Amino acid sequence: xxxxxxxxxxxxxxxxxxxxxxxxxxxxxxxxxxxxxxxxxxxxxxxxxxxxxxxxxxxxxxxxxxxxxxxxxxxxxxxxxxxxxxxxxxxxxxxxxxxxxxxxxxxxxxxxxxxxxxxxxxxxxxxxxxxxxxxxxxxxxxxxxxxxxxxxxxxxxxxxxxxxxxxxxxxxxxxxxxxxxxxxxxxxxxxxxxxxxxxxxxxxxxxxxxxxxxxxxxxxxxxxxxxxxxxxxxxxxxxxxxxxxxxxxxxxxxxxxxxxxxxxxxxxxxxxxxxxxxxxxxxxxxxxxxxxxxxxxxxxxxxxxxxxxxxxxxxxxxxxxxxxxxx
Amino acid sequence: xxxxxxxxxxxxxxxxxxxxxxxxxxxxxxxxxxxxxxxxxxxxxxxxxxxxxxxxxxxxxxxxxxxxxxxxxxxxxxxxxxxxxxxxxxxxxxxxxxxxxxxxxxxxxxxxxxxxxxxxxxxxxxxxxxxxxxxxxxxxxxxxxxxxxxxxxxxxxxxxxxxxxxxxxxxxxxxxxxxxxxxxxxxxxxxxxxxxxxxxxxxxxxxxxxxxxxxxxxxxxxxxxxxxxxxxxxxxxxxxxxxxxxxxxxxxxxxxxxxxxxxxxxxxxxxxxxxxxxxxxxxxxxxxxxxxxxxxxxxxxxxxxxxxxxxxxxxxxxxxxxxxx
Numbered sequence: 098x099x100x101x102x103x104x105x106x107x108x109x110x111x112x113x114x115x116x117x118x119x120x121x122x123x124x125x126x127x128x129x130x131x132x133x134x135x136x137x138x139x140x141x142x143x144x145x146x147x148x149x150x151x152x153x154x155x156x157x158x159x160x161x162x163x164x165x166x167x168x169x170x171x172x173x174x175x176x177x178x179x180x181x182x183x184x185x186x187x188x189x190x191x192x193x194x195x196x197x198x199x200x201x202x203x204x205x206x207x208x209x210x211x212x213x214x215x216x217x218x219x220x221x222x223x224x225x226x227x228x229x230x231x232x233x234x235x236x237x238x239x240x241x242x243x244x245x246x247x248x249x250x251x252x253x254x255x256x257x258x259x260x261x262x263x264x265x266x267x268x269x270x271x272x273x274x275x276x277x278x279x280x281x282x283x284x285x286x287x288x289x290x291x292x293x294x295x296x297x298x299x300x301x302x303x304x305x306x307x308x309x310x311x312x313x314x315x316x317x318x319x320x321x322x323x324x325x326x327x328x329x330x331x332x333x334x335x336x337x338x339x340x341x342x343x344x345x346x347x348x349x350x351x352x353x354x355x356x357x358x359x360x361x362x363x364x365x366x367x368x369x370x371x372x373x374x375x376x377x378x379x380x381x382x383x384x385x386x387x388x389x390x391x392x393x394x395x396x397x398x399x400x401x402x403x404x405x406x407x408x409x410x411x412x413x414x415x416x417x418x419x420x421x422x423x424x
Numbered sequence: 425x426x427x428x429x430x431x432x433x434x435x436x437x438x439x440x441x442x443x444x445x446x447x448x449x450x451x452x453x454x455x456x457x458x459x460x461x462x463x464x465x466x467x468x469x470x471x472x473x474x475x476x477x478x479x480x481x482x483x484x485x486x487x488x489x490x491x492x493x494x495x496x497x498x499x500x501x502x503x504x505x506x507x508x509x510x511x512x513x514x515x516x517x518x519x520x521x522x523x524x525x526x527x528x529x530x531x532x533x534x535x536x537x538x539x540x541x542x543x544x545x546x547x548x549x550x551x552x553x554x555x556x557x558x559x560x561x562x563x564x565x566x567x568x569x570x571x572x573x574x575x576x577x578x579x580x581x582x583x584x585x586x587x588x589x590x591x592x593x594x595x596x597x598x599x600x601x602x603x604x605x606x607x608x609x610x611x612x613x614x615x616x617x618x619x620x621x622x623x624x625x626x627x628x629x630x631x632x633x634x635x636x637x638x639x640x641x642x643x644x645x646x647x648x649x650x651x652x653x654x655x656x657x658x659x660x661x662x663x664x665x666x667x668x669x670x671x672x673x674x675x676x677x678x679x680x681x682x683x684x685x686x687x688x689x690x691x692x693x694x695x696x697x698x699x700x701x702x703x704x705x706x707x708x709x710x711x712x713x714x715x716x717x718x719x720x721x722x723x724x725x726x727x728x729x730x731x732x733x734x735x736x737x738x739x740x741x742x743x744x745x746x747x748x749x
Binding site: 174219223224225226228229230232233234235236237239240241243244248356359360363368369370401402403404405406407408409411412415416 | 542546547548549551552553555556557558559560561562563564566567676679680683688689690719721722723724725726727728729731732735736739740742743
């Protein structure tokens with residue numbers, strides 16, 4: 098965004114601590130984990146830790162998807178409503194029938210891809226700012242799902258569908274159960290890191306930093322931006338499958354997730370407006386947010402006040418990151 | 425700007441919305457008439473204008489933020505908070521209306537000040553800063569209130585229910601706020617600085633505009649507008665409601681209305697007149713669907729499509745004009 102020249106020393110320091118760096122979020126995460134360890138040492142038993150990772154997986158996956166969009170300078174405000182839509186659609190189509198699970202999961206992933214594609218094409222070809230595109234998509238998805246179900250979710254998810262969010266590989270020595278959610282998370286995280294190391298990732302970063310320069314340098318700006326939206330849509334679909342497994346089917350399942358995911362990404366040192374930050378940082382940001390909520394829960398901070406504390410800590414973390422970037 | 429004005433086509437993005445509004449009124453009026461109802465009956469006009477008022481006041485405030493290249497996601501919670509402050513301070517007594525109004529304006533201005541300081545002095549992105557402040561207020565509201573609280577005296581409910589002919593008082597308030605905002609943006613030094621800041625922050629600063637001060641003022645104005653909307657909702661509901669703002673979706677809808685009015689999210693382009701058009705367009709669409717008794721949820725879908733389509737048309741026209749030069 099800003100193009101001022103920076104003295105080499107300042108730039109070096111910014112590289113390690115300033116905007117785009119993952120170190121501030123690592124420090125916060127470690128502090129929070131230490132605090133949890135003091136309060137509840139059994140948190141570090143492998144099964145408990147895996148259960149925590151399982152709970153965190155959907156948000157981390159959403160944050161990874163959102164990262165691709167944000168680092169290219171865009172927003173995806175539609176992910177929360179997409180998660181809700183996917184869960185409601187899956188419940189109605191499966192309607193308790195185990196045989197329908199496979200096709201419906203394919204459909205859910207396909208729908209996520211389609212929504213991402215529409216977001217991307219409208220933003221790139223029709224030149225609509227992504228904030229508006231995805232805001233419109235949010236309204237459309239919420240309205241469409243309510244219209245389709247007549248105001249209350251119908252049907253039920255099959256046990257086979259819920260397996261991905263709930264169960265795991267059992268009987269592993271020492272670890273106990275390895276949740277499928279954690280395995281899915283690890284695979285997606287590895288893919289995300291690989292994607293950012295590929296040519297695609299480099300062009301994406303360049304587009305976020307300066308779209309015009311990226312275009313003049315021969316980058317396929319519209320193409321990579323669209324792919325970023327598709328990735329975000331697919332991540333939302335995966336998160337929906339996991340979240341559908343955890344909880345019941347309701348219109349609230351995805352409510353507000355878009356803001357939580359964006360917050361997590363920013364907490365991870367990624368700069369809104371694009372061009373700076375790493376996907377690892379974004380995922381750590383999500384993990385940090387989830388750790389913070391767990392800690393608040395352990396400390397007995399009521400659910401209501403938790404959002405206030407959350408707001409305060411996000412402001413503080415981002416402010417410290419911003420001030421460091423200036424010095 | 426002045427040389428551009430001579431060559432500018434007559435319909436650009438800020439008055440395009442008025443054209444869309446006219447077309448929608450005609451088409452919608454015919455549709456409703458063939459359905460056996462009337463879009464222009466006293467009842468439907470009143471409820472249409474009533475609906476426009478609340479969102480409209482917030483959207484006028486949001487216009488300032490968006491012109492400055494910023495945005496305010498905390499308005500929804502400011503509305504809820506101020507409706508509670510108003511109702512609880514009044515506590516049903518006529519004599520306490522004035523202190524309540526002053527308290528609301530002071531609190532909302534303070535929240536705007538915090539937003540502005542976070543954005544300018546701590547360099548937090550406006551999206552995160554106002555989202556964080558919104559979360560803070562949300563936490564306070566959820567901690568302290570389970571449901572409606574306080575009471576508004578009958579004298580204050582005139583704001584929510586009285587009307588002059590077919591026009592509700594609240595709508596006049598909206599038009600009044602919009603008129604003041606128009607004068608401030610188009611005729612004051614601050615207004616010019618606002619446009620300059622939104623157009624290009626660095627250029628404005630290098631030209632001697634105190635951009636931090638402009639941004640802080642902008643956020644104070646935006647929050648005060650949300651506070652006024654909170655007053656109106658308190659008067660309308662008869663009490664303060666802790667979830668009225670968030671449930672009404674005032675944060676994103678106000679941004680949508682401003683953008684529908686032709687403002688550019690990146691800042692520097694747009695205006696109050698467009699915002700008023702955007703708000704009226706959303707209200708008219710709502711009214712038509714109510715009259716046609718369409719599934720209320722389907723309205724959301726149409727809204728989403730209309731907003732995206734409008735912005736796409738503006739953006740493509742803008743590109744077409746650039747290419748033509």
